[in-house]
Amino acid sequence: MIEFFRANQQDIMLFLSGICGIISFFSxxxxxxxxxxxxxxxYLSLSGMLLLLADRFAYMYRGDQSTLAFWMVRVCNFLVYFFTISIVHAFNLYLSNMLKTEGGLKDAPLRLRFVEIxxxxxxxLLIISQFTGLxxxxxxxxxxxxxxGFLLSFLFPILSLVIQMTVIIHYYKYFGERVRVALLLFPIVPIIAAIAQIFLYGLALINIACTxxxxxxxxxSLMELYETANRANTLEIEYLKNERESMQTLFEQTARALVNAVDAKDKNTHGHSxxxxxxxxxxxxxxxxxxKECDEVYYAALLHDVGKIGISDEIILKNSELTDDEYEEIQQHVxxxxxxxxxxxxxxxxxxxARYHHERYDGKGYPDNLRGDDIPEIARIIAVADAYDVMTSTRKYKDIVPQEKVREEIIKGTGTQFDPRFAKTMLYLIDMDSNYQMKERAEVKELSGKSGLNPEEYRSDISDGILITKKTTKIHMNCRPGDVQEGQITMPALLLFDSLDGHIYTNEKKxxxxxxxxxxxIWFDGKTVCRNARDMRTEVRNFDKEKLDLLKKEKGETEFVVEAVKYKDHALIRIVCRYRTVExxxxxxxSSGFLYLALTGEHCHITDVSIDQSEEEVGSTYIPRIAEEISYLDGPEGDVPSIQVDDYHSAITDGHAVTDGMKLKFHTMSLPTSRRVWHxxxxxxxxxxxxxxxxxxYREFSLVRLDGEHWASNGSSENKMVTNxxxxxxxxxxWKEINKKGYDCEVNFKRVxxxxxxxxxxxxxAIRNVTIVPDTQEEIYVALSGDQVALTNIRYE
Structure with a gap:
């Protein structure tokens, strides 16, 4: 085996040097x-490539007494020693970088600085040896x-590798599973090769082992890097699979470029289009x-305000009310x-x-005063969407309008400003958006548009709310301590709250x-403060004081993962880091309110926040119950079980066949948390x-709400509803107060x-709804549900 290696080692050197060159290129x-x-x-791969090439040439010209060979033997042998040291140096830099990024250390360990020495x-000594023959x-x-002095040439590289090995062993858990094995092999294999080479003269064991x-x-490292990248890009890849072909992608990029030009002109409407x-x-x-029609609507809406590029900055950015002349000029954007x-x-x-989105259904819009169906359908759709976003976005002259007020304004504009058909669809979208997510949100919503949080005093810097649902939300973040005096706390924390728009408020009116x-x-060390929750119970597990003390000593960065999930009236928040788990x-x-988490803290720096949400919902037994479930079902049972509907259609009765002359009777009471007419x-x-x-x-023919609204789904029926x-x-x-007090309701059915x-x-x-199912349907069923309502004593007669 040794003789085979000796006979073919130059070819092995050439092959491995090529591999190193390829690695360098692809890197x-x-x-x-x-x-x-x-x-x-x-640096590492080029050093390996040049080391093997130099070693190969040294072997090739050995014993040749030509002038070229004279210089090649001397230069190449010097380079062999030089690049051996360079490889150790490059690996030292690489290892230091890994400890700072993957290990979260602020500075490289002191041992690695000694390696540089x-x-x-x-x-x-290598340079001195060229003149002394050391x-x-x-x-x-x-x-x-x-x-x-040959053995002396081994001393410093091997000593450096031994020190590097001790560092890798010390911080072994900080690296990925594959990378840690490779890092540990890097010093061990060359050390073994160096010992063997002392006794096996004429073999380039060290050089080949290093490469x-x-x-x-x-x-x-590449495998680990690609796995990380694949995990991060899974959602993006799934989205890209559904994208149009390259022609449409190019078109979209062009459209986006135009939109960005508009956004750059008016920062106040950024993201509006x-x-x-x-x-x-x-x-x-x-x-x-x-x-295809939906795509056309989308791109037409995306570019509807592109004409603002041609309006003067003085008018676009003006903070006060526009004059008549200025208003006429801004109308020219269409x-x-x-x-x-x-x-x-x-x-x-x-x-x-672009041209018709400011036309009104009653003919009082501009630029052409078109009326009703004379306005192109795309423009009628955009007009509703445009008005909705103006109301649900922050402007230099106003805040976001509450959702109930937005709905009221859409109703007022139905038939005058908006096509009734598309206004009704917008109302349906509002009703489905029970947690008011359809509004302007910061680009980096996790941090209110900032790149990080730097709270000095508690709550001095705080993020927007992150909605917690039945699907587990994971919040990844890094945190490092701020500049603190002895006795001061440096700790991130979570604020648990509810509001109509997911924001935190201190102003009494808001x-x-x-x-x-x-x-x-909830503080990340397990300390809690219970305010309006019924109870909070904390458990701290897997506490490792040594790791915590080391982190404090080095003032390093800690990676935290916060897992949060809500099921009805209970929530579970788990905070995990490498030295502690808080639950x-x-x-x-x-059960009807919403739960938002906001990030804050004291004397710390929070960075690299990202949020993922699982696809699966948790079950009823996932969160251990620490308080009794609140029930408003205190009325009598009827023909079917009573239901408490905490969220939109979270509970629905079984269907009952509709017959001519049937009556549906029940008692209804909106829950104390209800605040909207559709509750x-x-x-x-x-x-x-x-x-x-x-x-x-399943085919849904009609959904009739007792506030006088209805929705027909899937195009499977014709509906006509009259509300007086x-x-x-x-x-x-x-009317909302009547629903909160509760009343007995009777619904009459006539089927022909x-x-x-x-x-x-x-x-x-007074509500009268007529539903016509177009095809033959022997059975039509009725079920009862709602939103934030308790329904008892349900009977069919």
Whole structure:
């Protein structure tokens, strides 16, 4: 084996030097590797490549007495020693970088700084050896010969490798599973090779071992890097699979560039066009538009304000009210946008959104005073989406409008400003958005648009709320201590709260306006403060004081993972780091409210926040209950079990076959947390194989709410609804109070073939809804549900 290796080692050197060269090239081209680490890998692999080439040439010209050989033997042998030291130096830099990034250390360990000194001494001795023959000599036949000080050349590189090995063992757990093995092999294998080479003269064991370890470290690091990148990009890859072909991608990029130009001109409306496009697409989808039509609506909405590029900055950025002349000028943006987009002849629908999105359904808009269906349908959709985003976004002259007020304004504009059909769809989207997510949100929502949090005093810097649901939310973050005096706390914390828009408020008026209240505080060491929660229980596990003390000593960065999930009136928050696990169970006041978490702390720096959410919902037994479930089902049982509907359709009765002359009677009471008119009973007409909502072959024909709204799903039926406010109707506020006090409701059904008529009167509202199912349907079922309501004594007569 040794003889085979000796005979073929030059070919092995050539092969491995090529591998190192390839590694160097691909490292330089890599987009995934951090820039500094990329430089160290290139340094390491180039040193390995040049080491083997120099060693190979030294062997090739050994014994050759030509002038070229004379210089090649001397230069190449010097380079062999030099690049051996360079490899150790490059690995030292690479290891230091790994400890700072993966290990979270602020500075490299002191031992690695000593290695830099040993390397410098080794280089100085190498230079001295060239003049003294300390390490080696070249005889009269131009052959390399070991000198008495040969073993000294091994001392400093091997000593450096031993020190590096101790560092790797010390911080072994800080590295990924594959990388830690490769890092540990890097010093061990060359040390073994060095010992063997002392006795096996003429074999380049050290050099080949070093380059082999370069390949191993690079390969294992690359695998770890790509696995990390793959995990981070999974969602993006799934999204890209559904993207259009390259032509449409290019078109979208061009459209985005134009939108960015508009955003750059007016920072106050940043993101407006993108949000309008998303809302417009949803409206189009719910109105049965094809995928192609939805795309056209989306891109037309995305570019609807492109004409603002041609409006002067003085008007766009003006903080006070516009004069008549200025208002006339800003109205020109629709014509400018039309001119800009008219040149894109392949997509003629784009100019429709730009020109007509300010036309009104009653003919009082601009620029052409079009009325009703004369306004292109795309523009009618965009008009509703545009108005909605203006109300739900922050402007230099106003805050975000509360959701109830937005809904009221859409209703007021129905038939005058907006096409009734698309206004109704927008109302449906508002009703489905029970936690008010459809509004302007900061670009980096986790940190309110900032790059990090730096709270000095507690709550001096705080993020926006992160909504917690039945799907587990994971918050990844790094935290390092701030500059503290002895006795001061340096610790991140969580604030648990609820509000209509997920923001934290201290102003008394806004606390009332946005129904803001706090449940409590959780510090990352397990300390809690219970405010409006019913109870909070904490358990601290896996505490490792040694790791914590080491981290405090080095003032290093700690990676935290916060896992949070809510099921009905209980929440579980788990805070995990490498030295402690904190688990807090929170009993909330009720099942209907929302739970937001906000990041804050004291004397610390929070960075690199990212949020993921699982696809699976947790079950009823996932969170141990620490308080009794709150129930408002105190009325009598009827023909079917009573239900408490804490969220939109969170509980639904089984279906009952509709018959001619049937009556549905029940007692209804809105929950104390209800605050909107649609927090009331809902009547669902449907068909399914098992008479259950969402059962096999489910088809929903109509959804009638007792506030006088209805929704027909899937295009599977025709619906006509008439709602009248009777003389005893006082106001919507009074109507909500009637629902909170509770009342007995009676709903009448009339069925003739596939035509079902529903009538009821409640709280001053008379409702008559006619549903026609177009195809033959032997059974039509009715089920009862709602939103934040308790339904008892349910009977069919």
């Amino acid at each position: 330089m081209m890599s987009q995934n590797m951090p820039r500094r680490r990329k430089g160290y890998v290139v 040993f390397i410098s001494v080794g280089e100085v 390490y080696y000599t070249v005889d009269e036949f131009n052959r390399y010969q070991r000198a008495p 082999l370890m370069i390949v191993v470290v690079y390969t294992f 993108s949000r309008v496009a998303e809302y417009a697409r949803k409206i189009a989808e719910l109105n049965g538009k094809s995928e 014509l400018i946008g039309d001119d800009i987009l008219a040149s894109i002849t392949g997509f003629p629908y784009l100019r429709i959104g 606390i009332v306006l946005f129904n803001y209240h706090e449940y409590g505080d 807090v169970i929170v009993a909330l006041p009720d 009331c009973p809902h009547i669902i007409l449907f068909y399914s194989d098992d008479a259950k909502v969402d059962g096999g072959n 406010l009777l003389d005893d109707f006082e106001s919507w506020d009074d 073939g596939n035509k079902v008529t529903i009538t009821t009167e409640n709280g001053g509202i």
